[in-house]
Amino acid sequence: MPESKPIVIYGAGGQGRVVLDILRSVPGIVTVGFLDSDENLHGSMVDNLRVLGDMRVVPGLLTEYPGIASVVAIGDNRARMDIARQLSELGMPLVNAIHPRAFISPSAHIGRNVTVASGAIICAHVRIGDHVIVNTGAIIEHENNIGDGVHIAPGAKLAGRVTVDRGAFVGIGAVVIGNLRIGTDAVVGAGAVVLHDVEPSSVVAGVPARPIQPKAKGG
Ligand SMILES: CC(C)(COP(=O)(O)OP(=O)(O)OC[C@H]1O[C@@H](n2cnc3c(N)ncnc32)[C@H](O)[C@@H]1OP(=O)(O)O)[C@@H](O)C(=O)NCCC(=O)NCCS
Structure with a gap:
């Protein structure tokens, strides 16, 4: 059995749902959850996937899921680039x-x-x-x-x-x-x-x- 690749999606809004659909149709990927900067979403479920938190949970995810990577699913261009930069600074690979x-x-x-x-x-x-x-x-x-x-x-x-x-x-x-x-x-x-x-x-x-x-x- 090939190993599955864990992915966390940053952004639990409309673009996040689009990206979740995409990742669910790619064999060998396991979506471990969403991240979102909106604290009101933390702990909620979006399309049966939990919103785990924000940047603060990234170090824990890197330890818990070896090989984890992230996709930033935010429609706003400036916000998407800013979140990508922050994830990279924390050592989260982007795919x-x-x-x-x-x-x-x-x-x-x-x-x-x-x-x-x-x-x-x-x-x-x-x-x-x-x-x-x-x-x-x-x-x-x-x-x-x-x-x-x-x-x-x-x-x-x-x-x-x-x-x-x-x-x-x-x-x-x-x-x-x-x-x-x-x-x-x-x-x-x-x-x-x-x-x-x-x-x-x-x-x-x-x-x-x-x-x-x-x-x-x-x-
Ligand atoms: C161009 C756009 C960014 C302007 O947004 P806005 O700041 O809310 O603009 P306004 O609604 O204030 O419109 C200003 C004027 O431009 C006109 N206008 C706005 N968008 C227009 C469009 N796409 N085509 C023609 N005229 C447009 C408005 O009718 C208005 O004219 P008026 O002053 O004579 O009434 C927006 O209308 C748009 O087209 N966004 C694209 C959305 C999209 O593609 N989303 C997909 C996401 S995946």
């Missing part, structure tokens, strides 16, 4: 959650703490950084360069040779034509059709996508 029904080209490069949800397609020579979410049914065409901490939301489609810089968010169902650059921390709204480069930290939405002044950043 990927790749759904068996996602397609990843053999020529693609995938970083660590990356989630690829069901139905996602990652094509030839794509580079995906660390702490990235490629959500359900997203399509990332050939030679995209996806920076650390990016979130490509469900059903978004990026044509060939798009660069998405660190921390950017591409909303659900958005379309980005080829050869464009989405700047650092930029937000592309749901359903947008992006025809031009997007400035860092800007928010664009609509068809065709134009800058908007949002009241809040939405994930």
